[in-house]
Amino acid sequence: MSETGSSFSGAEPFTLAVDGMGGDGGPEVVVAGLAIAADRHPGSRVLLIGDESRLTEVLARHPKAAAICTVRPAGSAIPMDMKPTAALRVRDSSMRLAMDAVAQGEALGVVSAGNSGAMLALAKIVIKTLPxxxxxxxxxxxxxxxxxxxxxxxxxxxxxxxxxxxxxxxxxxxxxxxxxxxxxxxxxxxxxxxxxxxxxxxxxxxxxxxxxxxxxxxxxxxxxxxxxxxxxxxxxxxxxxxxxxxxxxxxxxxxxxxxxxxxxxxxxxxxxxxxxxxxxxxxxxxxxxxxxxxNGAVFVGLNGVVVKSHGGTDAEGFASAVDVAMDMVSHxxxxxxxxxxxxxxxxxxxxxxxxxxxxxxxxxx
Amino acid sequence: MSETGSSFSGAEPFTLAVDGMGGDGGPEVVVAGLAIAADRHPGSRVLLIGDESRLTEVLARHPKAAAICTVRPAGSAIPMDMKPTAALRVRDSSMRLAMDAVAQGEALGVVSAGNSGAMLALAKIVIKTLPxxxxxxxxxxxxxxxxxxxxxxxxxxxxxxxxxxxxxxxxxxxxxxxxxxxxxxxxxxxxxxxxxxxxxxxxxxxxxxxxxxxxxxxxxxxxxxxxxxxxxxxxxxxxxxxxxxxxxxxxxxxxxxxxxxxxxxxxxxxxxxxxxxxxxxxxxxxxxxxxxxxNGAVFVGLNGVVVKSHGGTDAEGFASAVDVAMDMVSHxxxxxxxxxxxxxxxxxxxxxxxxxxxxxxxxxx
CATH class of the missing domain: 3.40.718.10 (Isopropylmalate Dehydrogenase)
Known part of the structure; x- marks a missing residue:
């Protein structure tokens, strides 16, 4: 389940990179949402980024989510009230690493329920704006x-x-x-x-x-x-x-x-x-x-699929945001x-x- | 019913001055609204301002409204899309004359379903802003x-x-x-x-x-x-x-x-x-x-009761705006x-x- 133990090699990109720490509900809601999404999108693979021990612990209670997720540890998480300028300086945040994965072609899209200002600023810097x-x-x-x-x-x-x-x-x-x-x-x-x-x-x-x-x-x-x-x-x-x-x-x-x-x-x-x-x-x-x-607002005008879930949503809502990203990636x-x-x-x-x-x-x- | 034939003298102020020409529905909606309001506010007296022949004609079909209204002729009406600066230059509009009636103590409040920008500009000039x-x-x-x-x-x-x-x-x-x-x-x-x-x-x-x-x-x-x-x-x-x-x-x-x-x-x-x-x-x-x-937005911060009805309302909605003005005046x-x-x-x-x-x-x- 964690990256080292994953059976997936680097060749085929992940369907989505998901910020495991974003939103008011944190990993609990994100992972429960991924469990719902797993049923709807068979064959999809998710790179789940955040606090490794917390994510592993929550995934243990959601086997459906665990089946599609590979965990990548992140050193920090962007707080909901952090200013975008400050968020840009955090190199090891779960949100940043999720954006990096898309920019480097490791994942086809990113979903986060985190701080929208930070998300937009990071997406502009990392994934970049269209000409x-x-x-x-x-x-x-x-x-x-x-x-x-x-x-x-x-x-x-x-x-x-x-x-x-x-x-x-x-x-x-x-x-x-x-x-x-x-x-x-x-x-x-x-x-x-x-x-x-x-x-x-x-x-x-x-x-x-x-x-x-x-x-x-x-x-x-x-x-x-x-x-x-x-x-x-x-x-x-x-x-x-x-x-x-x-x-x-x-x-x-x-x-x-x-x-x-x-x-x-x-x-x-x-x-x-x-x-x-x-x-x-x-x-x-x-x-x-x-x-x-x-639920699932799309940042349009970027060089990749970036979907923002409402920060206060529940698992069902997060699953909808994942649906939006999956649809955009697969179609x-x-x-x-x-x-x-x-x-x-x-x-x-x-x-x-x-x-x-x-x-x-x-x-x- | 028209002012010259009115039994009301200048001593006791009118409860309200009403712009008979304002709103998408014009005199039809205004007078039908006043007919509804007449039942709810017995004893009230309305100075109805606008095109004399049109208002008299519509009042003839609404005896309840006619019973509380005194018609005052106005030479013009402010179109819904006229700029406020232009509206200020029209001296004989029904809206202007209604504001004048309040400023001069002839009426205790004014109601119009007309152009809100014009209404605000006129109210500021004629009725004046509070210190x-x-x-x-x-x-x-x-x-x-x-x-x-x-x-x-x-x-x-x-x-x-x-x-x-x-x-x-x-x-x-x-x-x-x-x-x-x-x-x-x-x-x-x-x-x-x-x-x-x-x-x-x-x-x-x-x-x-x-x-x-x-x-x-x-x-x-x-x-x-x-x-x-x-x-x-x-x-x-x-x-x-x-x-x-x-x-x-x-x-x-x-x-x-x-x-x-x-x-x-x-x-x-x-x-x-x-x-x-x-x-x-x-x-x-x-x-x-x-x-x-x-329905019935109040312009607050003015030296008098000024109520704006939604321009697209029906008789029931206009009656609500009249209710608001009547309440503000009587309380x-x-x-x-x-x-x-x-x-x-x-x-x-x-x-x-x-x-x-x-x-x-x-x-x-």
Missing amino acids: GVSRPAMAAISPTLRGDAVMLDLGANVACDARNLVEFAVMGEAFAKAVLGLPAPTIGLLNVGSEEVKGDEKLRQAAEILRNSPLAAQFHGFVEGHDITAGTTDVVVTDGFTGNVALKTGEGALKMAFVLLRQVFRSGLLAKLGYLLVRPGLERMREWLDPRRY RFNESIRDQISRLETLAVMRPGVEKEQPAVAAVS | GVSRPAMAAISPTLRGDAVMLDLGANVACDARNLVEFAVMGEAFAKAVLGLPAPTIGLLNVGSEEVKGDEKLRQAAEILRNSPLAAQFHGFVEGHDITAGTTDVVVTDGFTGNVALKTGEGALKMAFVLLRQVFRSGLLAKLGYLLVRPGLERMREWLDPRRY RFNESIRDQISRLETLAVMRPGVEKEQPAVAAVS
Whole structure:
């Protein structure tokens, strides 16, 4: 199970490198999640990185996870509140070693539930950004009334300029094509109103650039908060601060609805009987909206598959993040996204006016 | 019904001045909303301002509204997409005349479903900002799992600095005391994480100021999107861009839940029977979460009661906005909020560092 005792040689790359120490739940949740994922992805092989004795101890209780994992010891782990600049200086962290494995071709993708700012900074340095991309973004799929949609940025960049937003639009479109299989995904720019005069200068500039770009036909214009779940567009583009708040606010609202619904169904004998009658449909609805099902945000714009699990998730949620990474690796989604993004270089984003934008503040800090 | 034929003399002020032309639905929705409000607020008197012939024609079909309304003709109406700077130059708009009525003591409050940027600009010029307040904010009450909470800013200021956020905290706390009746409301600052290092400089500065202010004991620190509906704090403070997106995203998510729920209850005979059994509880839940019930955002920090209805609302929603204004007028909430906000002048918000903030971009534009 540990690397020295592993039967796997270095020739064939691991499917994924997994940071065993990331997230609020630590190795317990990571390994329990891998046990669930092992069933869904037979034949996959995981390089599990972290505190060797702790990981070995937890794996002993999860034989399914142990069967697909090879443990690689790491000298340290990045705390959830460490600043990215500090995290970059830690050479032997589990997160760093997982990134190294991808950069060196030892693994095809990486999953961590750890500190997202540190993860982004490390990915940029170790795995590197694609040509033409100035800042990677965090993208995820979220449920809407018209099917799934892609939303980005979800927190990689708290402050963005017009150029960043345009890049996010290009990357989001490529992601929607590759992962959702849409031939020509529509794109909306999140704003406080749909009128052209709304929002600030950078939003109006980004809209202007998109209207004059090769994506013009797919660009829907500004969308508002309620358009996200309405599914008005296939891709919703926003800065990382707003995207992070919107994602969590939407999840919170759905959670409130389910808590209240539970109260309704427990409010008396007739209600309990009613619950039994609608349970199958309700369960399907709950499963479809389950935030854990959508766990696994992808850092797009990088030269490799990098998936971030929510830090506070449980084993089921971590398994979803592993699913996302496995899918991207096995269907070569990242290559497809990379090819699509290559159009960024030909897209005239640096129009007059955009350069005048104030320099964007450093990413997640 | 029109002013010349009115039996009301100038002595006793009107309860409210209402912009008859605001909102996507125009006079039809406004008057139908007033008809609903008339039942709930017997004895109230409304100065209804707008296109005289259109308003008279619509009032003829709503006798309950006609019974409480006096029509005042206005030469024009502010379009929903007009820039605030342009709106300020229109002297005879229905919105402007409604503000004038409050400024001159003819009416105790104003309600409009019109252009929010124009409304804020006009309110600042005509009704005026309270001493110590640099920018009014839009506040509203939203449902949470632990009762109602106050959220601000919801769109009055798309860009904010640390000082603005601190002012919003003070105003939100005063609003929660006055309108929710809480003795010591707790305050959260919306961010992308609860750790102190998260977010940008202005958020960390605002948090630092609040931690050293008379509100320190009530200041909970940073909260995230999911904390809004969890009811983690009684007041959630954010900039107008993020607040607007969060509000609409939360409403959109709840709407999606109800649409899916309807599909579940229609998915077969047993489900339909189940629906009949749980209907009373479901109806209560739906009513409680109904966005129309929470329609009516209050511009806080002004020298009068100014309530903004959502532009796209229906008659029921407009009636809720009228409810909010009527409540504030009859319970003298604005006086109470004004007294609370007076502490702003004693609160040391202009600490070193805050002044270095870049000048905030002009409000909604």
